[in-house]
Amino acid sequence: MLAPPFSFSAFVALSLVPLAQAHPIENPVESRLPTRWFHHEDHPVHALFRRGDNGEQFEEPGSPAWTDAYPVLTPNATAMPQAWKDALKAAEDAGKIPRIPQSKSDGDDPVYPKGVDPESPEVCSTTPKCRQPDDIWDAPAGYFGTGFDDGPYLGSSMLYDFLEEKHIGATHFMIGMYIRADPATFVRAFNMEGADIAVHTYSHLYMTTLSNEDVLAQLAWTMQIIHDTTGGRVPRYWRPPYGDADNRVRAIAKEVLGMQIIMWNQDTEDWSMGQTGGTTKEQIAKSMSQWLAGPKTTGLIVLEHELNNATVQAFIDAVPEIEANGWKMVSQARLADGDLDNGQAGVWQNAADSTGDVNPMSVGDSAVGPAPTATENDNSNPDETSGADDAGATTDPDNHSATGEGDDQSGSLSSFSQPSLPSCLALFATLISLTLA
Ligand SMILES: [Zn+2]
Numbered sequence: 393m394l395a396p397p398f399s400f401s402a403f404v405a406l407s408l409v410p411l412a413q414a415h416p417i418e419n420p421v422e423s424r425l426p427t428r429w430f431h432h433e434d435h436p437v438h439a440l441f442r443r444g445d446n447g448e449q450f451e452e453p454g455s456p457a458w459t460d461a462y463p464v465l466t467p468n469a470t471a472m473p474q475a476w477k478d479a480l481k482a483a484e485d486a487g488k489i490p491r492i493p494q495s496k497s498d499g500d501d502p503v504y505p506k507g508v509d510p511e512s513p514e515v516c517s518t519t520p521k522c523r524q525p526d527d528i529w530d531a532p533a534g535y536f537g538t539g540f541d542d543g544p545y546l547g548s549s550m551l552y553d554f555l556e557e558k559h560i561g562a563t564h565f566m567i568g569m570y571i572r573a574d575p576a577t578f579v580r581a582f583n584m585e586g587a588d589i590a591v592h593t594y595s596h597l598y599m600t601t602l603s604n605e606d607v608l609a610q611l612a613w614t615m616q617i618i619h620d621t622t623g624g625r626v627p628r629y630w631r632p633p634y635g636d637a638d639n640r641v642r643a644i645a646k647e648v649l650g651m652q653i654i655m656w657n658q659d660t661e662d663w664s665m666g667q668t669g670g671t672t673k674e675q676i677a678k679s680m681s682q683w684l685a686g687p688k689t690t691g692l693i694v695l696e697h698e699l700n701n702a703t704v705q706a707f708i709d710a711v712p713e714i715e716a717n718g719w720k721m722v723s724q725a726r727l728a729d730g731d732l733d734n735g736q737a738g739v740w741q742n743a744a745d746s747t748g749d750v751n752p753m754s755v756g757d758s759a760v761g762p763a764p765t766a767t768e769n770d771n772s773n774p775d776e777t778s779g780a781d782d783a784g785a786t787t788d789p790d791n792h793s794a795t796g797e798g799d800d801q802s803g804s805l806s807s808f809s810q811p812s813l814p815s816c817l818a819l820f821a822t823l824i825s826l827t828l829a
Contacts, residue, residue: 440615450621472609483647502598540696542596562724591629611630615627629652
């Protein structure tokens with residue numbers, strides 16, 4: 393992994409300057425059915441992320457108050473807001489979180505205790521590609537779902553320049569601690585035309601190895617920093633690092649936090665370029681050609697990363713072929729919303745049709761029930777939120793005043809991808825040096 397081409401102090405300075413003007417604190421949220429990366433403003437899951445009274449301003453991204461509100465590295469679950477703990481306990485007490493043992497991983501595919509079958513319907517691990525109906529693995533016929541994992545990172549600027557120039561929308565699966573380290577790049581993504589934001593956890597661990605509380609902390613802290621930095625938007629989609637999830641992890645994401653998984657059906661393994669035994673740009677091009685020339689009856693969701701300029705270049709090199717083969721590129725977060733081809737493609741997941749009443753996902757309903765009270769408690773008791781360096785501080789998101797339908801603020805970014813363990817270790821080592829330098 394290349395070292396970052398800038399010093400931390402320069403990076404901080406760069407981060408701070410443009411944000412003051414660039415970040416739209418009051419981006420309106422669509423009031424109609426969500427057809428983008430964030431939940432409708434009425435979704436109950438918002439209760440978990442609101443801080444303070446309505447109308448309070450969000451902290452400026454990159455400012456000390458903003459930065460100090462979030463964990464530096466892996467969140468300390470014991471210090472997470474009481475509202476989150478209460479929501480998890482409510483879901484557990486309601487029997488919504490399956491009791492599946494945690495797996496173990498030494499950097500390879502996670503292994504469950506003896507007698508636990510990852511392919512069984514009870515566990516349904518994504519590692520052996522067990523699918524659940526709420527997962528998104530495929531694009532509708534004829535569509536190439538665009539998305540990139542692991543931003544904001546070293547390849548992000550090159551990628552965003554290209555996406556803007558070509559007017560290509562994509563979903564960016566963001567890592568929470570990277571957002572904290574590079575808010576300027578995150579905000580750029582948020583503001584890009586056609587870009588969507590999704591969650592890729594806070595510090596990129598194997599999720600099935602974690603306790604329920606640690607799974608929640610990984611997801612919720614990433615949602616919190618995205619929420620606080622996008623005018624109060626709460627993401628609807630996430631992608632598990634290493635593609636590692638099971639029914640327990642799925643349920644925490646869905647029942648407590650209202651999020652659905654987006655997986656992939658083809659993998660470039662772009663993260664491994666430059667590593668011993670890793671793939672090459674020629675191999676990626678060959679795989680892409682095969683996929684793109686293949687049948688369109690199932691659309692493509694290809695795993696790609698904004699890790700560095702090489703992974704980004706692999707995507708850029710494929711775009712002419714994607715277009716020449718007649719694939720329609722759509723951001724992955726929009727594949728399931730039924731707004732493709734005037735509603736002829738995709739699936740309406742939250743309403744009967746594009747104008748019907750929104751039915752909040754079963755997800756946050758019961759779990760989020762106790763949140764309002766818990767949130768107040770949280771605000772009144774800073775001890776509950778004092779974590780590594782977390783949070784309680786935060787600001788209020790209620791700036792998202794509803795506007796009429798058709799108000800399509802699409803500011804967001806998104807991408808998804810999956811890094812390998814070695815690449816991630818390198819990433820984290822780099823980040824730590826960045827953060828601590
Ligand atoms: Zn990843």
